Amino acid sequence: MWTCIKCGRVFKKENQPHSCQKVSIESHFRNKDETRELFNFLLQQIEKQIGKCKIFSLPCCVHLFGTYDFLAILPKKDRVELRFALNRKLNTPRLKISVPMSSKVFKNCFDIYTKQELDNELMGWLKESYHLKD
Numbered sequence: 742m743w744t745c746i747k748c749g750r751v752f753k754k755e756n757q758p759h760s761c762q763k764v765s766i767e768s769h770f771r772n773k774d775e776t777r778e779l780f781n782f783l784l785q786q787i788e789k790q791i792g793k794c795k796i797f798s799l800p801c802c803v804h805l806f807g808t809y810d811f812l813a814i815l816p817k818k819d820r821v822e823l824r825f826a827l828n829r830k831l832n833t834p835r836l837k838i839s840v841p842m843s844s845k846v847f848k849n850c851f852d853i854y855t856k857q858e859l860d861n862e863l864m865g866w867l868k869e870s871y872h873l874k875d
């Protein structure tokens with residue numbers, strides 16, 4: 742594991758090319774009060790049910806880092822899009838899209854509109870992703 746001294750992000754490879762640019766969390770939620778609330782609720786649930794994580798606000802999205810970057814959160818006007826890796830393709834109508842990253846890892850994407858959608862099933866998948874690289 743290598744930590745970039747400029748931006749504090751952690752990578753598998755030393756000197757992994759990346760953008761050190763960080764943006765404020767607020768800039769992701771400008772004029773998106775309801776999305777911000779949903780985001781705060783999601784963070785609370787993760788801290789409570791899964792574990793500690795660091796927040797990295799990048800130009801593209803917000804990353805949550807547990808033992809690795811386990812979750813990308815993309816704030817939209819009426820929802821947040823969640824992207825996380827699992828070692829299987831989820832078979833659920835809730836899934837928006839699943840993209841193979843390798844023969845063993847799939848990136849799963851979900852659109853979340855309400856707090857009710859952050860239920861046990863979804864939190865279970867996030868937990869699985871959090872522990873994927875233990």
Ligand SMILES: [Zn+2]
Pocket residue numbers: 745746747748749750759760761
């Ligand atoms: Zn950096």
